[in-house]
Amino acid sequence: MPRFDVTIAGELNLDLILYGLPEQLLPERELLAERMMLTLGSxxxxxAHNLAALGSRVGFQSRIGDDPLGQIALERLQRGGVDTSRVHRVTGSTTTGLTVILHHGSWRNILTYMGTISELSWNDLDLEYLGDSRHFHLSSFYLQRALRPRIPELLRWMKSKGLTTSLDTNDDPDDQWETDLQNALRYVDVFLPNRREACKAxxxxxxxxxxxxxxxxxPLIVVKLGPEGVLAQKGRDRIVVPSRPVQVVDTVGxxxxxxxGFLHQYVRGADLSVCLACGNLAGALSTTRPGGTEAFRDVEHRKRFLESGS
Ligand SMILES: Nc1ncnc2c1ncn2[C@@H]1O[C@H](COP(=O)(O)OP(=O)(O)OP(=O)(O)O)[C@@H](O)[C@H]1O
Ligand SMILES: [Mg+2]
Known part of the structure; x- marks a missing residue:
């Protein structure tokens, strides 16, 4: 039996989220936010964090700087139950990345300082560690600048070791959507874009x-549709599952x-409809608290929410 249910190689950083900003961000003025939150981002x-909170065994490989923000992010992941033994702390001029989110109610500005986010490279990877799993997941294709040329090779290697694979590109900051993504997709079992990303890809x-x-x-495309839920296409079969109604605080993450949520069931061999429902439930849970992991960190809240959806 493999050591992990899911392994992930990717970025590790914090999100600084500012809420209650003035509608217009005027230059050269002191502008006040009503609330802020520094929370696990990326x-x-x-x-990784939320998979572990759901009960999956998760191994994580990443690169952080030798600085306090990297340390806080690492501790968050460790406390969440993720194995972080392959997170490398590097010294030098590059510090851990940071995303600043300016929350304007129904929309947000997302500003990212890349730092170590884009530095994870093939040479950092412990392939035996990452391969000792049932499934390998990769996120943020376009932020992985150092690793990107070899992502198809990495996914192919995982498949040759018998793992299933998934990819969530998230956005391309350059909005180029270059076609090397197609090469990576050849070795992907589950593609997890949102509507815009599916069209761009x-x-x-x-x-x-x-x-x-x-x-x-x-073979399986899972398109996230925000408040509308999710659409999955598996060959000729189409499944649409509506989202779970929820009082939304913030949709970050x-x-x-x-x-x-989806992968937690997928690696257990659950039916596609069960995987999609679990994905929707986890997505909805995330929106009930600020940031992407706060609702999962609150054990009582998480349990109550997940039980109400089962
Ligand atoms: N307002 C909402 N109400 C209920 N569920 C929601 C809502 N917004 C998102 N979700 C759930 O979260 C899932 C993912 O959301 P979304 O489609 O916004 O993904 P995304 O664009 O990839 O998000 P991210 O910005 O985190 O990358 C949806 O498929 C849905 O299940
Ligand atoms: Mg996304």
Whole structure:
């Protein structure tokens, strides 16, 4: 039996979220936020943290700087039950990355200082460790600048070792959506984009065209549709599952939490409809607290919420 249910190689950093900002961010003025939260960020780390909170065994490989923000992020992940023995702390001029989110109610600005986020490279990877798992997940394709040229090779290696694989690109900051993504998708069992990302990845503006094109490469496409829930395409079969109604506080990390909920059931061999429902439940849970992991860290709240959805 493999050591882990899911292994993840990717970025580890904090999110600094500012709420209650003035509508207009005027230059050269002192602008006040009503509330702030410093919380675990980064798609890869949120997926890892929330998978562990759901009860999966998770191994995580990453690179952080030798600085307090990296240390806080690392401790959050450790306290969440993720194995962090392969998180390398590097000394030098690059510090741990940071994402600053300016929350404006229904929309947000997302500003990222890349730091060590983009530095994880093939040479950092402990392939035996990552391969000792049932499933390998990769997030933030376009932020993994050092690793990106070898991501197809990494996914191919995982599949050759018998693992299943999943990919959530998240956004491309350059908005180029270069076609090396197609090479990576050839070794992906589950692709987990949102609506915009699915269209961008397939180079079309029409979601149905995107799904048709992506279906030629990936066996299972799971398109996250925010408050509308989720749509899955498996060959010719289509399943649509509505979201779970919820009092939304903040949707930061909902997509990553969906990934965690979905993969938690997927690695157990559950039916697709069960995986999708668990993804929706985890995504909805995430929106009940600020940030991507706070709702999962509150054990009582998490248990009550998950039990109410089962
Ligand atoms: N308002 C909402 N009400 C209920 N569930 C929601 C809501 N918003 C998101 N979700 C749940 O979270 C899932 C993922 O959300 P979304 O579609 O926003 O992903 P995303 O765009 O990848 O998010 P992220 O910004 O975290 O990357 C949805 O499929 C749904 O299950
Ligand atoms: Mg996302």
């Amino acid at each position: 798609s890869s780390a949120i997926v 397939a180079r079309t503006e029409d979601l149905e065209t995107a799904i048709r094109k992506l279906s030629e490469i990936v 909902a997509g990553d939490s969906f990934d965690a």
